[in-house]
Amino acid sequence: MHALVYTGTNKVDFREEKDPNPKPGEVLIKVKASGICGSDMHAYHGNDERRIPPLILGHEVSGTSLDGKYKNKEVVINPLISCEKCNYCKNEREHLCPKRTMIGMSTPIKREGGLAELVSAPEKNIFEVPKDLSIKEAALAEPAAVALHAVLLAEKNLKKPLSECKILIQGAGAIGLLCGLILNTEKNSKNIVMSDPNKKRLVECSKYLSANFVSPDDKAIKENNFDLILESVGLEVTRLQAIKSIVPGGTIVHIGLTQPSGTFDFKKLTIQEITLVGTYCYTNKDFQNTLDILTKKKLGDLGWIEYRELKKGSEAFNEIHNGTCIAPKIILIP
Ligand SMILES: [Zn+2]
Ligand SMILES: [Zn+2]
Incomplete structure (x- = not known):
């Protein structure tokens, strides 16, 4: 098969690779669409010790199952593979399972990802794509x-309804935009400011999201101003801005992980009783509910997704890297 292989820092190669060899309980999937994630970019930059080259990246995958109970059906993969036995797994917190693995990751065991023509995944991690959802959009x-x-x-973690909150979303990538769309459509939140240094990206998001779009140094990002901040960037500088601009008693949800550590204003966190919440992946239930949201077209027009050929994946990685990519999400088609 052909695959896009991460071979070293700032390098992915489209090349011939061995077909995956499914283990017991796993099925082979012919990939139809596979998204490039921020965490793939993190790996590409050589900053993710969980993704070691050579490795096929990609975990946002839809395709056709070639075996098992979904044979010849269109499916989407939940790439987070948990043990199903521990206390986390038994209490709907599979994403915190200490034995979890992920496709497109090297540790704790190596699993090749979905930026390829074929991928192997456990059958229990496969969901059939509902008939009203396109296979390409299912990768979202x-x-x-x-x-x-x-x-x-x-x-x-908030003291008042989301619809009444003044919200800042830092970062206009796919996660920031998707948070905004869910807030707009599912939670009736309209009082949203979205910040990003990439002006073109903000213009693109403004076609789909109801919010005020600003650069990170804009005066709209005032001190003690937002009830909720969704930090989808994860830099020291964005975290410092978040703690500065949150209201006393407010909540910061930390999603991005560009810089894993750095200085932070723990004094304000303490004396103003700020709630700082880490968030990682999703539960199986969240994944199922998301499919439902997408099938019912609740997030509106997904025209902000850009589809490109897998064989041109190296250019896509390079454009995301140098900031010339406008689309908040690129999905590659083998
Ligand atoms: Zn992802
Ligand atoms: Zn478990």
């Missing part, structure tokens, strides 16, 4: 589930 289920999980965690 994974990042949309990340956003849904983040919004639900925000809701749980």
Whole structure:
């Protein structure tokens, strides 16, 4: 098969690779659409110790199952593989399973990803694509589930309804935009500011999302101003901005992981009783609910997704890397 292989820092090669060899309980999927995630970019930059070259990246995958109970059906993969036995798995928190693995990752065991013509995945991680959802858009289920999980965690940690909150979304990538769309459509939140240094990206998002779009240094991002901040960037500088601009008693949901550590204003966090919430992936239930949201077209027109050929994937990685890519999400088609 052909695959896009991460071979070293800032390098992915489209090349011939061995077909995957499904283990017991796994099925082979002929990939139809596979998204490039921020975490794939993180790996590409050589900053993810969980993704070691050579590795086929990609975990936002839809396609046709070639075996098993979904044989010849259109399916989407939940790439997070959990043990199903531990306390987390038994209590609908599979995403925190200590034995979890992920496709397109090297640790704790190597699993090749979906930026390829074929991928192997456990049958229990496969969902049939509902007939009203296109196979290409189904690849958006994974990042949309990340956003849904983040919004639900925000809701749980707020003192007032999301519809009454003044909200800042830092970052106009797919996760930031999807959080905004879920807030607009599912939670009736309209008082949203979205910030990003990439002006063109903001213009693109403004066609789909109801919000105020600003650069990160805009005066709209005032001190002690937002009830909720969704931090989808994860830089030291964006975290410092988040803690500065959150209201006393407000909630920051931390999603992005560009810089894993750095300085932070723990004094304000403490004396103003700020809630700081980490969020990771999604539960199986979130994934299922996301498919439902996408099937019912609740997030509106998904024209902000750009589809490109897998064989031109190296250019796509390069454009995302150098900031010339306008689309908040690129999905590659083998
Ligand atoms: Zn992802
Ligand atoms: Zn488990």
